[in-house]
Amino acid sequence: MSTERLKEAVTRIFPDVETVISYQQGFDGIHATPCFITVPEQIDKLIWNPLCAQNLASYLPSIKKKVGVVVKGCDSRTIVQYLQEGLINRDKVVIIGVPCTGVVSVKKVLKEIGHQPVTDASFDGNGNIVIKTPRGEKTLAIANICPDKCTTCQYPTPLIYDHLIGDPIQSDKPKESVYQDVREFDAKTLEERKAYWEKELERCIRCYACRNACPMCICQDSCIAETREPHWISQKLSLQEKFMFHMIHALHLAGRCVECGECDRVCPMDIPVSKMKKKINAEMKELFNYETGVNPDDKPPMFTFNVDEVKIKEHKF
Amino acid sequence: MPDTGYLPKEKIKDFLKELAQDAVVYAPCLEGETVTFRPFKEEGVLCLERPANASPKSILYPQSETLFAFEYKKDPEDHQKMSVELKADIDVPNMIIFAARPCDAKGFSIYDRVFIDTDTADPYYKKRRENTLIVTLGCAEPSPRCFCVAVGGGPAHKEGSDVMMTELEGGYFIEPITEKGKAILNKPMVEDGSSYLKGVQQVQTKARDAVKNPFATDKPPKISQELFDTDAFWEQALSKCVSCGACTYLCPTCYCFNITDEQASGKGERIRSWDACMFFHFTLEASTHNPRPTRFQRFKNRVGHKFVYYPEKYEGVIACCGCGRCIRYCPVSVDISEIVNNLKDGGQKQTAGSSKND
Numbered sequence: 146m147s148t149e150r151l152k153e154a155v156t157r158i159f160p161d162v163e164t165v166i167s168y169q170q171g172f173d174g175i176h177a178t179p180c181f182i183t184v185p186e187q188i189d190k191l192i193w194n195p196l197c198a199q200n201l202a203s204y205l206p207s208i209k210k211k212v213g214v215v216v217k218g219c220d221s222r223t224i225v226q227y228l229q230e231g232l233i234n235r236d237k238v239v240i241i242g243v244p245c246t247g248v249v250s251v252k253k254v255l256k257e258i259g260h261q262p263v264t265d266a267s268f269d270g271n272g273n274i275v276i277k278t279p280r281g282e283k284t285l286a287i288a289n290i291c292p293d294k295c296t297t298c299q300y301p302t303p304l305i306y307d308h309l310i311g312d313p314i315q316s317d318k319p320k321e322s323v324y325q326d327v328r329e330f331d332a333k334t335l336e337e338r339k340a341y342w343e344k345e346l347e348r349c350i351r352c353y354a355c356r357n358a359c360p361m362c363i364c365q366d367s368c369i370a371e372t373r374e375p376h377w378i379s380q381k382l383s384l385q386e387k388f389m390f391h392m393i394h395a396l397h398l399a400g401r402c403v404e405c406g407e408c409d410r411v412c413p414m415d416i417p418v419s420k421m422k423k424k425i426n427a428e429m430k431e432l433f434n435y436e437t438g439v440n441p442d443d444k445p446p447m448f449t450f451n452v453d454e455v456k457i458k459e460h461k462f
Numbered sequence: 463m464p465d466t467g468y469l470p471k472e473k474i475k476d477f478l479k480e481l482a483q484d485a486v487v488y489a490p491c492l493e494g495e496t497v498t499f500r501p502f503k504e505e506g507v508l509c510l511e512r513p514a515n516a517s518p519k520s521i522l523y524p525q526s527e528t529l530f531a532f533e534y535k536k537d538p539e540d541h542q543k544m545s546v547e548l549k550a551d552i553d554v555p556n557m558i559i560f561a562a563r564p565c566d567a568k569g570f571s572i573y574d575r576v577f578i579d580t581d582t583a584d585p586y587y588k589k590r591r592e593n594t595l596i597v598t599l600g601c602a603e604p605s606p607r608c609f610c611v612a613v614g615g616g617p618a619h620k621e622g623s624d625v626m627m628t629e630l631e632g633g634y635f636i637e638p639i640t641e642k643g644k645a646i647l648n649k650p651m652v653e654d655g656s657s658y659l660k661g662v663q664q665v666q667t668k669a670r671d672a673v674k675n676p677f678a679t680d681k682p683p684k685i686s687q688e689l690f691d692t693d694a695f696w697e698q699a700l701s702k703c704v705s706c707g708a709c710t711y712l713c714p715t716c717y718c719f720n721i722t723d724e725q726a727s728g729k730g731e732r733i734r735s736w737d738a739c740m741f742f743h744f745t746l747e748a749s750t751h752n753p754r755p756t757r758f759q760r761f762k763n764r765v766g767h768k769f770v771y772y773p774e775k776y777e778g779v780i781a782c783c784g785c786g787r788c789i790r791y792c793p794v795s796v797d798i799s800e801i802v803n804n805l806k807d808g809g810q811k812q813t814a815g816s817s818k819n820d
Contacts, residue, residue, distance in 0.1 A: 171795040172789060172797045176795045177795075179794050181701040181702065199793075199794060203704075260605070260606070261603075262605065263606065344493075348493065348498060350516060350707075352708040354704070354708040358793045366742035366743070376722075381733060382525045407793075410793070411704075411706070411708070413708045413711075414496050414516070415494055415495050415496045415515075
């Protein structure tokens with residue numbers, strides 16, 4: 146899929162919407178950044194390539210006017226989940242779907258290039274990104290520097306769209322692989338898991354990037370982390386408070402997290418916060434056979450109540 | 463006694479151990495892929511190759527600190543009467559921040575004007591500042607998107623530091639900046655540095671030339687008041703901002719705070735914790751009115767504080783040290799240098815995002 150075809154599609158829908166949310170080149174060769182197109186002259190800035198990692202669907206609930214949005218397969222689950230939860234009006238969104246074979250994790254690239262400034266980057270058309278730094282040139286296979294979510298991606302083609310740019314792609318990743326990491330982590334002892342989280346969460350600076358970038362964190366300005374009455378979470382900076390916040394975040398996303406990985410991507414301290422949410426999603430799948438953001442007609446399990454749940458024994462009096 | 467010193471690289475751990483004899487030494491350590499200032503321990507993995515993800519500001523200005531404890535007490539004679547007992551304890555050990563970067567140290571000088579050089583000095587910050595030796599490591603090469611040279615700093619800028627170290631091939635050149643910093647030359651691992659002086663100048667000049675100035679001028683940028691007050695400018699530039707606190711909490715110069723009384727059963731603590739102008743609650747008033755309800759208005763304050771209000775109050779000093787962290791770690795790559803560039807007098811009127819401009 147080329148940038149040109151995306152531009153064509155955006156041009157086509159433009160008379161019908163006030164804004165189109167898409168991607169443009171960021172401050173260097175390995176960063177894309179969201180761009181809000183409000184006049185057709187800006188369309189020239191658009192790009193489409195594996196740098197386009199952000200989940201642009203996250204902006205939709207906060208926009209009241211009619212808007213166009215560019216989504217990858219994974220991002221489309223956000224839209225489906227919004228529809229399930231009644232958070233957006235389908236008539237007010239024009240979805241440009243883009244089949245995707247995997248994006249670039251900037252964090253993984255930086256690790257590979259020793260956190261050097263990038264002077265230039267390009268794609269060679271064979272699944273590699275070629276990165277230039279003051280220390281030289283490095284070619285990296287996108288498959289090796291994609292976010293973890295891409296390695297088990299089940300939905301490379303958007304599940305919902307008005308316009309699809311390019312041909313649909315089928316996933317070649319086994320379904321069982323999705324929660325493999327959760328199962329491996331579960332196999333550790335309680336002490337090991339506790340030690341793991343204590344070490345990771347110690348770095349948390351409570352900047353709430355994970356919350357604000359999360360498409361399903363819809364409380365936003367009324368978040369429990371900041372309410373004063375009641376004062377749920379202390380302003381003290383202990384590990385307990387950090388843990389408390391992240392557990393609340395994870396539990397509020399039970400059966401809602403669309404596994405877009407934005408929380409991991411944005412964390413400035415590199416804390417794998419999505420792991421908690423994924424664990425709960427794995428439980429939701431097991432208990433309710435429910436997968437988030439797949440079918441607009443599904444009802445999230447936490448939005449309903451059945452006295453008889455097949456897999457919850459406590460309910461069987 | 464020589465004026466400068468030299469520390470061979472292989473002696474650095476011994477040197478830190480020596481420093482740790484009578485002070486808590488904070489040094490940048492590698493944890494996974496993150497560089498974080500931690501109290502130095504021998505088993506820690508020291509990382510001097512790049513600046514820490516978060517600036518070391520929390521060492522002098524903790525993210526959360528108890529200002530005092532309080533307890534309400536009933537008068538045993540007259541139950542209508544209550545008294546309150548306050549307990550403040552500013553107990554600060556001797557501390558050393560090792561291998562702060564020049565931008566980090568400059569950040570402390572931004573704080574000094576606010577917290578120390580005023581009629582009502584902040585005793586908490588002041589005490590920590592006085593008890594801390596700041597040993598800065600000059601930058602040999604720029605980090606992605608840093609721009610210290612554009613805001614009055616540089617990769618060997620001395621402001622805020624007690625000691626400046628410059629990395630040479632086999633070791634570190636050590637130059638005391640303040641009286642307090644001179645004692646470091648007495649440490650047994652430190653050799654005479656005078657023969658390395660010439661090499662140091664070369665390294666520093668090379669480093670300075672390598673830092674890009676996004677404002678393409680030798681002078682700090684002058685903001686156009688007209689553009690600054692144009693909402694459409696900010697709305698266009700900041701539609702993508704997710705309004706998190708990553709930029710402010712990583713920033714060496716952001717110092718806004720919140721005060722919270724946390725109490726139960728008649729006793730509690732008054733806590734001061736970092737706040738961020740990016741958060742909705744920052745200006746939320748008791749009436750529920752919020753003068754900055756939108757994200758772009760909040761970001762305007764961030765730029766305004768650093769490039770307009772602080773300079774107005776403190777003789778033109780820009781309260782941004784150009785470390786580039788807010789750009790590097792922004793979830794959506796908001797670039798403050800680009801925004802300021804577009805806000806300059808005679809700057810472009812449109813700002814939507816950047817182009818590859820390296």
